[in-house]
Amino acid sequence: MHLHLLQHGPHRGPARIADWLDSMGHSHTIFHLHEGELPPRLADGDALIILDGPEEGRIPANAAWPRRERKLIEQALNGRKPLLGLGHGARRIAEALGAMVSPGTHAESGWHTIDLAPDSPFDLPERFEAFMWHRDIFALPDDALPLGGSEASPMQGFSWDGHRVLGLLCHLEATPASVLDMLDHLPSLGTGPYLQTRQAMLADARRFDRQAPLLDRLLSQWLGSARR
Template identity: 75%
Template structure:
């Protein structure tokens, strides 16, 4: 399969996603929308991934074209995956509410699977967080589950063909260091009881290793919809 990835920031790239796709024999192209590259034609790929990288202030010029592409993907039959900001765009396109959460959530937090979750994941697992914005559950979607600060950490729609993830299963030590070095923390992080320090985020490399099999489960389950 050939996948298209939409990137919005030079410091929030595919991270472990790229390694996974290559290891599974899939090819991919990253479109750097923030650098002026146009979104791809949906027909030129087999699946679409919309990465994190939220913006502040006025909507950038490329967002209208990106939203149109997401609408086309939702109306089509190709797998669509969004992470962070990408998941929020998908939730909005499915007419779910998107808003600022009560607290910023950064670092490592436990996620508890919802009773009706369709995701092939442990009942409780630890994931990396980097957000303040949250979204509601789209109509006809099934929930992933939630953390203490964010009751909805993701959803699956249309039999799992469309997936939105608030948490970051693709995070690596390098990707987290890049965000910490170049990006501002999500608003409210300084006073949030759910925000960790840089030292806490990077202290234990094994945490990142434990994300790898979780990402593998989600991506394998998601891309399986392309052949069913």
């Protein structure tokens, strides 16, 4: 399969997703929308991934890429190809499905526990730890099923149209290198009870190792929807 990935900044790349696609024999092209690259035609790929990006108040008012991205997401929702959104991408998909996107009560960064929802369709453990980096959240779209939630953010993801469309607030794709890049270059999320220090985020590399198989299972389930 050939996948299109939409990127919105130099420090919010695909991280482990790129490695997984390569290991599974899938090809991919990254479109750097923040650099003025036009998004792809949906027909030219087999699946679409919308990567993380700026928080709601940090998108330049004169940027053309949000409108182009919204149009592509709507085309993907109306089609049959797999669509995955991470962070910003999940918010954009939720918004296109009519769900509310807003600042959360608390920003969330670092490692936090997610409890799987009772009706969750995700092939994930009932409780697992995931990396977070967000201030904004989204509501559950109509006809979608929830992933589950953390203490600070009860809606950490959703599945829509079976497993074909997935949105994730958490960052199962994070690696030590991608987190370092974010810490070194992205604006601080401020202060709060659910924001970890740099030292706490990077103290135990095994956390990334434990998270990696969860992403692998989810991506396999997601792309498997294209074969049904």
